[in-house]
Amino acid sequence: MKIIALESSAITASVAIAEDEKLLGQSFQNSGLTHSATLMPMAADLLKNTGLTLDEIDVVAVAAGPGSFTGVRIGVAAAKGLAWPGDKPCAPCSTLESMAWQCAHMGGEICAAMDARRNQVYCARFLADNGELKRLTEDRAIGLDELGAEIRASGKPQILVGDGAALVQKSLEGEGMSCVLMPPHLLYQTAWGVVRCALRLAREGELVSAAAMAPSYHRLSQAERERLERKSVTGS
Secondary structure (H helix, E strand, O other): OEEEEEEOOOOOEEEEEEEOOEEEEEEEEOOOOOHHHHHHHHHHHHHHHOOOOHHHOOEEEEEEEOOOHHHHHHHHHHHHHHHOOOOOOEEEEEHHHHHHHOOOOOOEEEEEEEEEEOOEEEEEEEEEEOOEEEEOOOOEEEEHHHHHHHHHHHOOOEEEEOOOHHHHHHHHHHOOOOEEEOOHHHHOOOHHHHHHHHHHHHHOOOOEOOOOOOOOOOOOOHHHHHHHHHHHHHOO
């Protein structure tokens, strides 16, 4: 099974191509350019450099959220564009699960976190065992205090991954709890993690059509929150 995976849920952009568990190529960019300008050219270049055509790809995968509203929308739209002409099945992957796959080899409890602002993180927790992941929580936006209480109740050291990991580390260590921050090359989301998540979805029969694939934001955008706040004040 050949998979092309896109990751644009935060500041970095990444594209990977794999055949089952074998990574054939990956492109990663953290240049500050917009994902709308970088993601599709990266995909086209990677297909060319791996000697593949889009017709040879079996599954199109994307980090479908949570994450940056703009980044997630760009990634999902790009994945739809790649999948639609050949009616290829799609894997709408959890950004948080995809990050957790990057450290599944370590074993133990993994806390994948992205900065959601307002003293919150997008977070999901997993148990890694023998290179596989078991979900301990769903993806959600959660306050740092609430997350700390949850982890304290588990009583287990945490492996922290994601752009919100440093926030969680500071919160946990302030409460005297044990945690390990992943090194820089494994800390942030990459398309290889999306591939690993897509493989699970494919094996469990959870692929969808391009038309059915949609972002999973897990929280209203700032503009939507502000509109609702204004509405509650004015009553209209």
